[in-house]
Amino acid sequence: MAAVTKLTRSTGRAVARFVILLVLGVFFLLPLFAMAEFSTRGAGGTRSLASWSGIVDDPDLVESILVSVQLAVASSLVMLVLLVPTMTWIRLRLPKLRRLVEFLCLLPVAIPAIVLVVGMAPLYAWVNYFLGDSPLTLTFAYAVLVLPFAYRAIDAGLSAIDLKTLAEAARGLGASWGTVLLRIVVPNIRTALIGASLLSVALVLGEFTIASLLNFNTLQVQVNLLGKRDAGVSIAVSLLSLLFAFVLLFLLSFIGRRRRDTAVEEG
Amino acid sequence: MVAPVTTAVGDGPKGDSTGKAAPGRGPGRTWLAWLVVVPFLAYVGTFLLYPTVLVLAGSFQDSDGAFTLANLADLTRGVYLQAFLRSVELSAITALLGAVFGALLSWAVAVGKPEGLLRRVVVAGAGVLAQFGGVPLAFAFLATIGFQGFVTQFLRDSFGVDLFATGAWLFELPGLTLVYTFFQIPLMVIVFLPALDGLRPQWREAVDSLGGSSWTYWRHVGGPILLPAFLGSLLLLFANAFSAYATAAALVSQGSPIVPLQIRGFLTGEVLLGQENLGKALGLGMVVVVGVAMGLYALLQRRFARWQR
Numbered sequence: 001m002a003a004v005t006k007l008t009r010s011t012g013r014a015v016a017r018f019v020i021l022l023v024l025g026v027f028f029l030l031p032l033f034a035m036a037e038f039s040t041r042g043a044g045g046t047r048s049l050a051s052w053s054g055i056v057d058d059p060d061l062v063e064s065i066l067v068s069v070q071l072a073v074a075s076s077l078v079m080l081v082l083l084v085p086t087m088t089w090i091r092l093r094l095p096k097l098r099r100l101v102e103f104l105c106l107l108p109v110a111i112p113a114i115v116l117v118v119g120m121a122p123l124y125a126w127v128n129y130f131l132g133d134s135p136l137t138l139t140f141a142y143a144v145l146v147l148p149f150a151y152r153a154i155d156a157g158l159s160a161i162d163l164k165t166l167a168e169a170a171r172g173l174g175a176s177w178g179t180v181l182l183r184i185v186v187p188n189i190r191t192a193l194i195g196a197s198l199l200s201v202a203l204v205l206g207e208f209t210i211a212s213l214l215n216f217n218t219l220q221v222q223v224n225l226l227g228k229r230d231a232g233v234s235i236a237v238s239l240l241s242l243l244f245a246f247v248l249l250f251l252l253s254f255i256g257r258r259r260r261d262t263a264v265e266e267g
Numbered sequence: 268m269v270a271p272v273t274t275a276v277g278d279g280p281k282g283d284s285t286g287k288a289a290p291g292r293g294p295g296r297t298w299l300a301w302l303v304v305v306p307f308l309a310y311v312g313t314f315l316l317y318p319t320v321l322v323l324a325g326s327f328q329d330s331d332g333a334f335t336l337a338n339l340a341d342l343t344r345g346v347y348l349q350a351f352l353r354s355v356e357l358s359a360i361t362a363l364l365g366a367v368f369g370a371l372l373s374w375a376v377a378v379g380k381p382e383g384l385l386r387r388v389v390v391a392g393a394g395v396l397a398q399f400g401g402v403p404l405a406f407a408f409l410a411t412i413g414f415q416g417f418v419t420q421f422l423r424d425s426f427g428v429d430l431f432a433t434g435a436w437l438f439e440l441p442g443l444t445l446v447y448t449f450f451q452i453p454l455m456v457i458v459f460l461p462a463l464d465g466l467r468p469q470w471r472e473a474v475d476s477l478g479g480s481s482w483t484y485w486r487h488v489g490g491p492i493l494l495p496a497f498l499g500s501l502l503l504l505f506a507n508a509f510s511a512y513a514t515a516a517a518l519v520s521q522g523s524p525i526v527p528l529q530i531r532g533f534l535t536g537e538v539l540l541g542q543e544n545l546g547k548a549l550g551l552g553m554v555v556v557v558g559v560a561m562g563l564y565a566l567l568q569r570r571f572a573r574w575q576r
Contacts, residue, residue, distance in 0.1 A: 012481075013378070013481075016375075017374075017375045017378060017379075020371045020372060020374070020375040021372075021375050021385075024368060024371075024372050024375075024452070027449075027452075028392070028396070028449070028452075030411060030418070031407040031408060031410065031411045031449070032407065033417070034407070034410040034411035034416060034417035034418065035406070035407055035410040035411075037410070037417045038410035038415075038416070038417060039410070082306065082307050082310055083307070085303065086303070086304055086306075086307040089300075089303045089304065090304065093300045093303075094300055094301070094304065097304060101304075101307070104308075104311045104315065104316075105311075107315060107319075108315065109561065110506075110554070110557055110558050110561045111315075111319055111554055111557075112509070112510030112512070112527070112553050112554070112557060113510070113512060114510070114512040114527040114530050114531070114550075114553070115319075115322055115530070115550035115553050115554055116315075116318055116319065116322075117534065118318075118321075118322050118530060118533075118534065118546055118547055118550045119317070119318025119319055119320070119321035119322040119325075119547075119550075120314075120318045121534065122321065123313075123314070123317060123318055123321075140314050141314060143310070143314070144311070144314045144315045147311075147315075202395075202398075202399050203398065203399060205399070206398075206399035206400070206401050206402075206403075207401070208401045208402045208512075208513035208516070208517070209401075209512045209513055209516075212516070213531065213534050213535075220401060220402045220403075220513070223402055223403070223406070224402050224405075224516075224517050227406060227409070227517070228520075231406075231409060231410075231413075231415075234406055235406045235407075235409070235410045238402065238403035238406040238407065239403070239407075241403055242395055242396075242399075242400070242403050242407075245394075245395040245399045246391055246392060246395045249390075249391040249394040249395055250387065250388070250391040252391070252394075253387050253390060253391055
């Protein structure tokens with residue numbers, strides 16, 4: 001009798017799981033399939049890759065892709081240069097400041113980008129006055145936007161190593177603080193740094209709010225603009241950028257895994 | 268007051284030895300130690316705090332910079348009040364839909380293999396849709412149920428059903444609700460999956476061996492433990508939908524049904540004379556709503572953390 005109850009229960013569970021995965025699977029995959037279908041439409045009901053080849057044929061679009069890639073790299077670098085020394089130093093010498101730095105880094109979560117951009121508009125009038133109106137000046141804003149994601153990743157990395165002992169050992173052997181940072185800390189938390197950088201890259205490539213309202217032509221702004229006259233190309237680029245972000249995050253899931261495994265082995 | 272004391276105790280021996288190794292250099296070294304943090308503080312001060320303060324202060328100023336409450340008073344009536352109500356409605360509905368379906372999906376993933384392909388794909392896909400979607404999501408739905416969308420054409424050609432018989436609903440509030448749910452469910456998976464992972468199999472086994480059913484388990488054990496996490500996630504989803512801009516901006520090009528689109532109107536120049544700072548007041552309103560939701564979220568999160576140790 002008990003065995004029968006157990007059997008029905010596990011069957012019920014399998015059925016429920018199957019139904020949930022099926023229904024939500026269709027809900028999430030249908031739009032992606034529709035994007036593939038829409039972007040391969042040709043004249044008179046035929047299939048054509050014109051929308052996809054249109055991506056490289058549009059100089060404005062190619063330009064905006066290059067801008068977004070440069071922004072992604074630059075923002076990741078600025079983020080690393082800002083966070084790694086500061087967070088390391090605070091753990092070693094100024095633990096009093098840890099709460100403050102954490103609060104500041106997580107603050108962008110509570111301030112919507114659409115609100116931040118209202119305050120940034122006058123600030124960017126100055127930035128563009130001094131540095132020219134290159135879209136690469138968006139790096140300043142983007143390094144702020146990625147702070148919450150990057151902070152969590154790097155904080156987890158620093159928590160996983162015995163920073164104090166490592167730093168004291170290196171200092172005892174005569175290493176300068178610069179050497180400690182670049183040759184002790186950075187190699188030891190490299191997976192966390194890669195993770196933080198990948199998240200930043202994905203975030204910057206997908207950013208629209210600030211770029212569009214400060215009138216800079218980044219990938220997403222161009223895609224949105226293009227959608228008004230040639231929906232096919234816009235949909236092709238959209239699908240491409242979603243797939244690209246998916247690959248980045250899928251790789252990230254393996255990196256995060258490996259770090260935890262090493263931590264367990266060491267512990 | 269408490270924090271420095273604990274730090275001093277924890278770092279006692281090390282702090283002392285450093286002090287002895289460098290006699291007389293104490294104050295100078297402290298000053299130098301602070302210097303390292305200055306670039307970070309200056310950067311965050313310039314590009315995060317300054318713009319924020321500008322918005323908050325601006326909402327209390329008239330166009331000449333004098334103090335006024337008129338901007339905030341304007342928020343409580345007319346189109347602005349309606350925009351806030353619509354934003355709250357949109358956020359609440361999509362948060363609820365996202366939380367319920369997201370929790371179900373989390374459960375379906377959590378009972379599978381922890382290292383399985385399904386879980387990896389769902390988690391990575393959820394990350395993309397929840398955090399990096401934006402404009403592409405709007406185009407995903409245009410390709411699906413837009414005027415020339417795949418599903419629209421299919422229903423029209425095969426069943427003679429016109430999706431847009433009742434008007435261009437995709438570009439209004441109902442459409443936004445559907446598209447927002449598309450990124451709310453994934454966000455729920457991201458924040459709720461760790462909570463489900465925290466449920467210990469032993470608890471389930473204990474209920475089983477005492478003769479309890481699935482219902483008993485969820486009613487008396489799983490449910491009450493997960494409730495704070497569920498409510499917290501609900502608040503996070505609410506704040507997320509309330510702050511979202513990109514998807515709505517790409518989808519709705521005419522009119523400003525919700526607050527973020529109202530703010531767009533102020534930034535792109537549709538401003539009446541003497542109302543320059545009303546956009547900042549709208550920003551302040553958004554910060555207050557999001558701030559309250561995130562604050563409550565942090566409280567609930569702390570409460571749930573007790574069970575995860």
